[in-house]
Amino acid sequence: xxxxxxxxxxxxxxxxxxxxxxxxxxxxxxxxxxxxxxxxxxxxxxxxxxxxxxxxxxxxxxxxxxxxxxxxxxxxxxxxxxxxxxxxxxxxxxxxxxxxxxxxxxxxxxxxxxxxxxxxxxxxxxxxxxxxxxxxxxxxxxxxxxxxxxxxxxxxxxxxxxxxxxxxxxxxxxxxxxxxxxxxxxxxxxxxxxxxxxxxxxxxxxxxxxxxxxxxxxxxxxxxxxxxxxxxxxxxxxxxxxxxxxxxxxxxxxxxxxxxxxxxxxxxxxxxxxxxxxxxxxxxxxxxxxxxxxxxxxxxxxxxxxxxxxxxxxxxxxxxxxx
Amino acid sequence: xxxxxxxxxxxxxxxxxxxxxxxxxxxxxxxxxxxxxxxxxxxxxxxxxxxxxxxxxxxxxxxxxxxxxxxxxxxxxxxxxxxxxxxxxxxxxxxxxxxxxxxxxxxxxxxxxxxxxxxxxxxxxxxxxxxxxxxxxxxxxxxxxxxxxxxxxxxxxxxxxxxxxxxxxxxxxxxxxxxxxxxxxxxxxxxxxxxxxxxxxxxxxxxxxxxxxxxxxxxxxxxxxxxxxxxxxxxxxxxxxxxxxxxxxxxxxxxxxxxxxxxxxxxxxxxxxxxxxxxxxxxxxxxxxxxxxxxxxxxxxxxxxxxxxxxxxxxxxxxxxxx
Numbered sequence: 001x002x003x004x005x006x007x008x009x010x011x012x013x014x015x016x017x018x019x020x021x022x023x024x025x026x027x028x029x030x031x032x033x034x035x036x037x038x039x040x041x042x043x044x045x046x047x048x049x050x051x052x053x054x055x056x057x058x059x060x061x062x063x064x065x066x067x068x069x070x071x072x073x074x075x076x077x078x079x080x081x082x083x084x085x086x087x088x089x090x091x092x093x094x095x096x097x098x099x100x101x102x103x104x105x106x107x108x109x110x111x112x113x114x115x116x117x118x119x120x121x122x123x124x125x126x127x128x129x130x131x132x133x134x135x136x137x138x139x140x141x142x143x144x145x146x147x148x149x150x151x152x153x154x155x156x157x158x159x160x161x162x163x164x165x166x167x168x169x170x171x172x173x174x175x176x177x178x179x180x181x182x183x184x185x186x187x188x189x190x191x192x193x194x195x196x197x198x199x200x201x202x203x204x205x206x207x208x209x210x211x212x213x214x215x216x217x218x219x220x221x222x223x224x225x226x227x228x229x230x231x232x233x234x235x236x237x238x239x240x241x242x243x244x245x246x247x248x249x250x251x252x253x254x255x256x257x258x259x260x261x262x263x264x265x266x267x268x269x270x271x272x273x274x275x276x277x278x279x280x281x282x283x284x285x286x287x288x289x290x291x292x293x294x295x296x297x298x299x300x301x302x303x304x305x306x307x308x309x310x311x312x313x314x315x316x317x318x319x320x321x322x323x
Numbered sequence: 324x325x326x327x328x329x330x331x332x333x334x335x336x337x338x339x340x341x342x343x344x345x346x347x348x349x350x351x352x353x354x355x356x357x358x359x360x361x362x363x364x365x366x367x368x369x370x371x372x373x374x375x376x377x378x379x380x381x382x383x384x385x386x387x388x389x390x391x392x393x394x395x396x397x398x399x400x401x402x403x404x405x406x407x408x409x410x411x412x413x414x415x416x417x418x419x420x421x422x423x424x425x426x427x428x429x430x431x432x433x434x435x436x437x438x439x440x441x442x443x444x445x446x447x448x449x450x451x452x453x454x455x456x457x458x459x460x461x462x463x464x465x466x467x468x469x470x471x472x473x474x475x476x477x478x479x480x481x482x483x484x485x486x487x488x489x490x491x492x493x494x495x496x497x498x499x500x501x502x503x504x505x506x507x508x509x510x511x512x513x514x515x516x517x518x519x520x521x522x523x524x525x526x527x528x529x530x531x532x533x534x535x536x537x538x539x540x541x542x543x544x545x546x547x548x549x550x551x552x553x554x555x556x557x558x559x560x561x562x563x564x565x566x567x568x569x570x571x572x573x574x575x576x577x578x579x580x581x582x583x584x585x586x587x588x589x590x591x592x593x594x595x596x597x598x599x600x601x602x603x604x605x606x607x608x609x610x611x612x613x614x615x616x617x618x619x620x621x622x623x624x625x626x627x628x629x630x631x632x633x634x635x636x637x638x639x640x641x642x643x644x645x646x
Contacts, residue, residue: 062500127559137497140505174460174547177385182463182544205552209559221505222548224497225541229528229549233556233591236450236532240587241564248583257580260571264563268556 001031002308004301005089008036009058009076010096011297012290018095019044021297026050028298030305033089035079055079061290065099069107077101081108084283090308093275093301095288102138102278109283112316114323117142118280119150120220120287121157122227125267126208132158132167132215136276137224144187147171147217148195149323153279154215155197156319160312162214170203170213172222178202184219192217196322205229234268275300277307284313325631327624328412331359332381332399333419334620335613341418342367344620349373351621353628356412358402378402384613388422392430400424404431407606413631416598416624418611425461425601432606435639437646440465441603442473443543443610444480445550448590449531455481455490455538459599460547467510470494470540471518472646476602477538478520479642483635485537493526493536495545501525507542515540519645528552557591598623600630607636 006022008015015036022032026048034041038054045052057075059068068075077096081104083089094101102118111118121134134154139146151169158167171188173181178189180202192199203213205226218226238261245257278285284307288300307313329345331338338359345355349371357364361377368375380398382391391398400419404427406412417424425441434441444457457477462469474492481490494511496504501512503525515522526536528549541549561584568580601608607630611623630636 061498062502064502125559125563127562140497172548174463174544174551175384179385179387204555205548205550206555206558208552208555209562218548221497222545225495225528225545226548226552227528228497229531229552230556232527232529232531233553234560235529236448237557237560237587237591239450239532240448240590241584244587245580245583249579253576253579256572256576257568260568261564264560264567267563268560 002090002305003031003033003088004304004308005080005083005092006032006034006301007077007080007092007094007096007101008034008041010094010101011288011292013293014096015041016044017292017294018297020294021292021301022050023048024294024298025301025305028302030301032301033083035083036076053079053083059097059100061097063097063100065097065103068097068100069103075100075104077104078108081105081283081285085109091284091286091304093286093288093304095290095292095297095300098137098287101285101287105278105281105283105285109281109285112280112282112320114320115153115280116149117146118278119153120276121154121279122276123161124208124227124230126211128211129162131208131213132161133223133226134215134217134279135220135223136227137220138278139220141221142184142219144184144191147184147188147219148191151192151195151197151199151215151217152322153319154217156316157277157279158214160310160315164214166198167214168212169197169199169215169217170201170207171199172216172218172226173202173204176202176204230268238265275303279316282317284308325413325628326354326356326411327627327631328356328358328403328406328415329624330400330403330415330417330419330424331357331364333417333424334611334615336616337419338364339367340615340617341620343617344615344624345373346371347617347621348624348628351625353624355624356406358406359399376402376406382420382423384420386420386423388420388426391420391423392426398423400427401431404428404606404608408432414607414609414627416609416611416627418613418615418620418623421460421610424608424610428601428604428606428608432604432608435603435605435643437643438476438603439472440469441601442476443599444477444602445599446484447531447550447553449534451534452485454531454536455484456546456549457538457540457602458543458546459550460543461601462543464544465507465542467507467514470507470511470542471514474515474518474520474522474538474540475645476642477540479639480600480602481537483633483638487537489521490537491535492520492522492538492540493524493530494522495539495541495549496525496527499525499527553591561588598626602639605640607631
């Protein structure tokens with residue numbers, strides 16, 4: 001049975017939606033411990049018996065993450081991370097400031113030996129199966145060696161999540177030719193080319209529409225922009241299609257058509273996707289979207305619980321031998 | 324009546340598709356002159372009476388643009404640019420190497436006074452009306468001052484294309500807060516904030532789904548990744564929807580539903596969109612997608628012709644007073 005430490009104060013609608021999500025997850029058999037402002041959390045818990053630890057400080061999206069972690073030892077994310085460090089929980093989940101979760105995790109749990117910069121990997125929808133995007137927002141500016149490590153961690157994640165041997169790795173660039181890119185991409189291309197990884201070369205955003213690679217590698221700034229653009233474009237197209245269907249289709253047809261389109265909308269909706277992995281620290285840390293509602297929090301906690309049961313982190317830690 | 328100088332050797336399927344596209348455009352009343360390998364072009368022209376100038380060298384996507392422009396004075400793009408310089412044509416169109424077109428245009432036509440780095444602006448689909456993305460691929464790495472100039476040029480383009488007063492400018496970033504981003508975004512934010520532009524702050528890729536801004540500003544690497552991701556995600560979602568409709572919908576319904584969705588697919592299909600503007604040089608230069616087929620080339624030439632008729636470049640050159 002897995003226990004998940006939840007940063008109850010993290011997220012745009014925290015603690016209310018986080019607490020509600022935790023209650024829903026508990027009903028589906030996930031043990032949770034909530035870290036945050038005890039009084040506030042209890043006001044949303046009602047009669048539910050979920051343990052709470054009192055770490056009342058809140059780190060907001062506006063705060064400088066490094067400074068906030070240094071000066072807020074009683075912040076909710078630190079409380080959650082401490083539970084994993086003390087082996088009272090198997091994993092941490094936060095929908096709060098990504099930067100604070102990253103820096104907090106490095107500070108409390110420590111980096112896996114050999115890892116220069118821990119990173120965030122997101123699981124995205126793909127044509128035939130899901131794909132991994134790494135770094136999806138942790139490290140805005142990186143060196144080639146670091147990008148190379150992201151590729152190794154992304155490859156390992158893909159292996160573990162999807163049982164793929166030698167996942168295909170692509171470097172996001174502004175063209176396919178090896179001469180393309182900034183100095184960062186040019187140098188990283190060489191490192192990847194001469195590595196043991198199954199590096200298939202440069203890829204572009206248009207390759208999200210085919211099945212060319214299993215892992216998209218890029219810096220955290222570009223990765224974050226890709227992730228948000230994916231959400232924005234999916235939503236834009238859904239809205240345009242909705243409008244066009246309403247204008248052009250005989251009304252009784254709308255319902256079956258909407259029902260047929262609905263699973264695709266969910267696939268591309270951040271609230272129903274699962275969360276992202278913080279890779280490279282000594283412990284399982286899952287990051288959710290800041291805009292998560294209770295349903296999204298519940299899904300993310302179920303997802304975290306499955307990762308615990310698969311003994312994800314033990315297997316992942318082996319990656320350090322390759323760094 | 325406008326005359327367009329066409330780089331007949333530029334594009335993945337050049338010269339065949341470019342020549343065919345030029346023939347189609349001519350039938351719709353656009354005068355074109357083709358620049359490239361005369362013998363090859365004539366073999367595709369058949370009996371069509373379209374003037375050809377012999378600039379047989381081809382610059383490929385693989386070539387280093389600066390070196391290629393220096394050492395290929397007889398390349399097709401240079402021939403097309405010379406026609407505008409000599410006032411034998413009103414605009415240049417190329418679906419070839421963006422880098423070579425950019426550097427060639429700077430070398431042959433010169434930069435507009437005050438412009439540090441010319442840029443490429445693309446017109447993208449939006450929720451209520453089209454939006455502009457600048458830089459969409461010309462300058463991979465830039466300084467804040469340059470990004471600020473891109474915002475000014477993007478603003479002017481939006482004004483001219485869509486008759487908007489004070490277009491709303493957004494800086495693409497990894498979050499909305501002013502503290503977000505790399506040093507580039509932080510410094511550019513300050514420049515934009517204290518400018519005369521209608522700067523609404525940082526925006527994200529998810530803002531493609533709303534109507535928050537008229538102009539998205541970013542560096543050319545990020546912009547190119549955004550553009551390609553937009554194409555990839557739109558295509559991915561279309562394929563997923565198609566599949567789901569086929570599996571879940573009563574067969575006779577498929578045709579009317581596909582017809583209703585079809586205009587949205589076109590909006591988000593690069594082959595039917597119009598081309599991008601090279602901004603900041605002394606002449607009208609329009610860049611098409613490398614993958615353009617003859618239909619896309621024709622559309623791009625019609626689009627270029629309309630820009631000539633609107634006296635776009637004369638109006639745009641006024642922008643230099645603001646730089």
